[in-house]
Amino acid sequence: xxxxxxxxxxxxxxxxxxxxxxxxxxxxxxxxxxxxxxxxxxxxxxxxxxxxxxxxxxxxxxxxxxxxxxxxxxxxxxxxxxxxxxxxxxxxxxxxxxxxxxxxxxxxxxxxxxxxxxxxxxxxxxxxxxxxxxxxxxxxxxxxxxxxxxxxxxxxxxxxxxxxxxxxxxxxxxxxxxxxxxxxxxxxxxxxxxxxxxxxxxxxxxxxxxxxxxxxxxxxxxxxxxxxxxxxxxxxxxxxxxxxxxxxxxxxxxxxxxxxxxxxxxxxxxxxxxxxxxxxxxxxxxxxxxxxxxxxxxxxxxxxxxxxxxxxxxxxxxxxxxxxxxxxxxxxxxxxxxxxxxxxxxxxxxxxxxxxxxxxxxxxxxxxxxxxxxxxxxxxxxxxxxxxxxxxxxxxxxxxxxxxxxxxxxxxxxxxxxxxxxxxxxxxxxxxxxxxxxx
Numbered sequence: 001x002x003x004x005x006x007x008x009x010x011x012x013x014x015x016x017x018x019x020x021x022x023x024x025x026x027x028x029x030x031x032x033x034x035x036x037x038x039x040x041x042x043x044x045x046x047x048x049x050x051x052x053x054x055x056x057x058x059x060x061x062x063x064x065x066x067x068x069x070x071x072x073x074x075x076x077x078x079x080x081x082x083x084x085x086x087x088x089x090x091x092x093x094x095x096x097x098x099x100x101x102x103x104x105x106x107x108x109x110x111x112x113x114x115x116x117x118x119x120x121x122x123x124x125x126x127x128x129x130x131x132x133x134x135x136x137x138x139x140x141x142x143x144x145x146x147x148x149x150x151x152x153x154x155x156x157x158x159x160x161x162x163x164x165x166x167x168x169x170x171x172x173x174x175x176x177x178x179x180x181x182x183x184x185x186x187x188x189x190x191x192x193x194x195x196x197x198x199x200x201x202x203x204x205x206x207x208x209x210x211x212x213x214x215x216x217x218x219x220x221x222x223x224x225x226x227x228x229x230x231x232x233x234x235x236x237x238x239x240x241x242x243x244x245x246x247x248x249x250x251x252x253x254x255x256x257x258x259x260x261x262x263x264x265x266x267x268x269x270x271x272x273x274x275x276x277x278x279x280x281x282x283x284x285x286x287x288x289x290x291x292x293x294x295x296x297x298x299x300x301x302x303x304x305x306x307x308x309x310x311x312x313x314x315x316x317x318x319x320x321x322x323x324x325x326x327x328x329x330x331x332x333x334x335x336x337x338x339x340x341x342x343x344x345x346x347x348x349x350x351x352x353x354x355x356x357x358x359x360x361x362x363x364x365x366x367x368x369x370x371x372x373x374x375x376x377x378x379x380x381x382x383x384x385x386x387x388x389x390x391x392x393x394x395x396x397x398x399x400x401x402x403x404x405x406x407x408x409x410x411x412x413x414x415x416x417x418x419x420x421x422x423x424x425x426x427x428x429x430x431x432x433x434x435x436x437x438x439x
Contacts, residue, residue: 070136070140073136073139073140074132074133074136077091077132077135077136077139077149078132080149080150080151081132081149081151082151083151083153083296084295084296085153085154085294085295085296086151086152086153086154086296087151087152087153087154087269089128089129089130089131089132090126090127090128090129090151090152090269091126091127091129091135091149091150091151091152092124092125092126092127092149092150092151092152092270092271092274092298092299092300093124093125093126093127093147093148093149093150094122094123094124094147094148094150094299094300094303095123095124095125095147096123096145096147097123098118098123100123100145100147101118101123101125101147103142104125104138104147105125107138107141107142108127108138111129111134111135111137111138111141112129112130112134113127113128113129113134113135113138114127114128114129115127115128116271119271119274119275119278119279121278122274122275122278122300122303122304124271124274124300126152126269126271148299150270150298150299150300151270151296151298152269152270152271152298153269153270153294153295153296153298153329154267154268154269154294154295154296155261155262155267155268155269155270155272155273155292155293155294156262156266156267156268156292156293156294157203157204157230157232157262157266157291157292157385158291158292158293158318158320158321158322158328158383158384158385159321169347169348169350170341170342170343170344170345170346170347170348170349170350170352170364171343171349171350171364172343172344172345172347172364172365173343173344173364173365173366173380174343174344174362174364174365174366175344175365175367175380176367177344178362178366178367179248179250181344181362182250182362182390182394182428182429182430183414183429183430183431183432184250184430185432186248188432190251190252190253191243191252191253192253192400193250193251193252193253193254193396193397193400194241194250194251194252194253194254194393194396194397194399194400195253195254195400196253196400197251197253197254197255197286197287197396197399197400198254198255198256198257198283198284198285198286198287199240199241199251199254199255199256199257199285199286199287199288199289199392199393199395199396200256200257200259200276200279200280200283200285200287200288200289201233201236201237201240201256201257201258201259201289201291201389201392202259202261202273202276202277202280202288202289202290202292203232203233203236203237203258203259203260203261203262203289203290203291203292204229204230204231204232204233204260204261204262204263204264204266205219205221205223205229205230205233205234205258205260205262206219206229206233206234206237206256206258206260207229207231207233207234207371207374207376208376209234209238209242209244209247209369209371209376210244210376211238211242211243211244211247211248211249211369212237212238212241212242212243212256212369213243213252216241216255216256217237217255217256217258218255218256218257218258218283219258219260220257220258220259220260220279220283221260222259222260222261222272222275222276222279223260223261223262223263223268223272227263227264227265228264228373228374229260229264229371230262230263230264230265230266231370231371231372231377231379232262232266232291232385233258233260233262234369234370234371235368235369235370235379235381235385235386235389236289236291236368236385236386236388236389237249237256237258237369237389238368238369239366239368239386239389239390239393240254240256240289240389240390240392240393240396241253241254241255241256241393241396242368242369244369246367246378247367247368247369247378249389249390249393250390250393250394250396250397250430251393251394251396251397251400253400254287254393254396254397254400257280257283257285259276259279259280261273261275261276261292262292268292270294270296270298270300270301271300273290273292273294273298273301273304273330274298274300274301274303274304277301277304277305277307277308277315278304278307280308280313281304281307281308281311281313285313286313286314286396286399287313287314287315287316287392287395287396287399287405288308288313288314288315288316288392289316289388289389289392290315290316290317290318290330290331290388291317291318291383291384291385291386291388291389292318292385293317293318293320293328293329293330293331294328294329294330295328295329296329297329297332298329301329301330301333302330302333305330305333305335305336306333306334306335309334309335309336314337314392314395314399314405314406315330315333315335315336315337316336316337316339316388316391316392316395317330317331317333317336317337317338317339317388318331318338318339318383318384318385318387318388319331319338319339319340319341319352319353319354319355319357319384320352320353320384321341321351321352321353321383321384322351322353323350323351323352323353324353324354324355325353325354325355325421326353326354326355327353327355327357328353331357332355336358337358337359337391337395337405337406337409338355338357338358338359338424339357339358339359339360339361339384339387339388339391340352340353340354340357340359340360340361340363340384340387340422340423340424341360341361341362341363341364341382341383341384341386341387342360342361342362342363342364342387342416342417342418342423342427343362343363343364343365344362344364344365345417346415346416346417346418346427347416347417347418348360348417348418348422348423349363349364349382349384351382351383351384352384352387352422353384354421354422354423355421356420356421356424357422357423357424358406358409358410358424358425359391359409359410359413359423359424359425359426359427359428360387360413360416360418360422360423360424360426360427360428361386361387361388361390361391361427361428362386362387362390362427362428363382363383363384363386363387364382365380365382366380366381366382366383366386366390367379367380368380368381368386387428390428391409391428394409394428394430395409397430409425409428410424410425412429412430412431413425413426413427413428413429414426414427414429415427
């Protein structure tokens with residue numbers, strides 16, 4: 001059946017802070033995500049092979065005692081790769097050039113390592129190993145410059161805390177008042193808002209949905225087709241640029257670059273997140289929306305974000321839903337527009353992180369498009385994910401007007417009931433097409 005002719009079934013997801021199942025699109029699995037691949041698990045302890053009797057020479061051929069540099073390097077690897085939230089027995093290796101990368105890949109299998117393709121121009125690969133000694137031996141087998149080594153962290157859709165104990169109090173939903181609360185006249189013609197602007201949505205994939213006009217969404221799948229689409233990415237894209245009643249976005253005229261980095265469980269990793277950011281840059285995105293997060297600072301992601309910011313791309317990311325006073329990554333990186341969530345009364349949402357975000361936006365009772373098992377749906381959900389997508393839509397609208405998005409977002413923010421630590425410059429406000437400053 002042609003999707004445009006299919007009935008749209010309302011799907012109302014009341015997310016009131018309880019533990020959520022996989023059937024709902026705000027999955028409560030952060031930061032302990034389910035494994036991807038063949039059973040790897042995020043760990044915070046020792047890696048396999050650490051201190052397990054691996055043979056590491058500490059003597060030169062003449063028998064003289066030498067400093068135990070191999071042991072020191074092994075210990076430094078163990079410290080880096082055992083960071084909280086990292087996938088067990090995996091590492092990200094970044095080389096100084098393609099030649100060094102190719103040489104390492106050519107011998108990786110002989111040491112029992114698995115290696116993925118490098119992504120983009122970053123010269124970064126993801127390797128897996130059975131023991132840390134295998135990785136160590138492969139890295140030291142040839143003299144010369146070694147690659148930079150980083151943990152590969154779990155990345156996923158921020159869930160909602162099951163037992164709120166601190167943080168904001170906001171629980172009043174926006175519902176049909178969402179767009180008016182942003183200063184948007186719902187009866188005005190906004191078809192040109194965001195026109196000519198490409199917004200990359202790095203998420204779980206955007207499914208076909210009547211909220212998107214024909215040709216509006218360009219799809220890039222970096223997951224190699226890992227199962228059905230999780231509905232989260234579809235929801236985020238609709239909040240950026242949807243046009244259907246009940247799933248209207250801020251900038252319907254913008255185009256969406258759907259970069260899928262998560263499978264049907266909404267789970268990804270630092271490698272794919274970095275690759276997604278590089279893909280967005282290569283495809284010409286002016287705005288990058290990241291309504292996902294990770295507890296770990298991975299060097300390849302930091303480098304990708306820094307490059308995007310250097311190029312003048314507006315990178316927007318969620319602060320997280322852990323009721324914590326800090327931002328998750330990549331929202332915590334310099335230059336990122338970090339977004340917290342508020343309710344309809346202007347209070348910090350009961351689930352939202354804080355930590356001096358750039359700005360806050362609606363995050364409670366937010367209507368959007370959604371999909372489940374191939375069905376086009378309408379949904380209502382909560383989360384800083386939604387707040388982030390709304391800010392990305394506003395950024396696209398400003399870009400289309402020739403206005404610097406980062407500056408306009410801050411200048412036009414309206415006051416809220418919380419302070420700068422909770423909502424930064426204030427709450428998202430988008431003036432009409434005639435100007436860039438809140439009236």
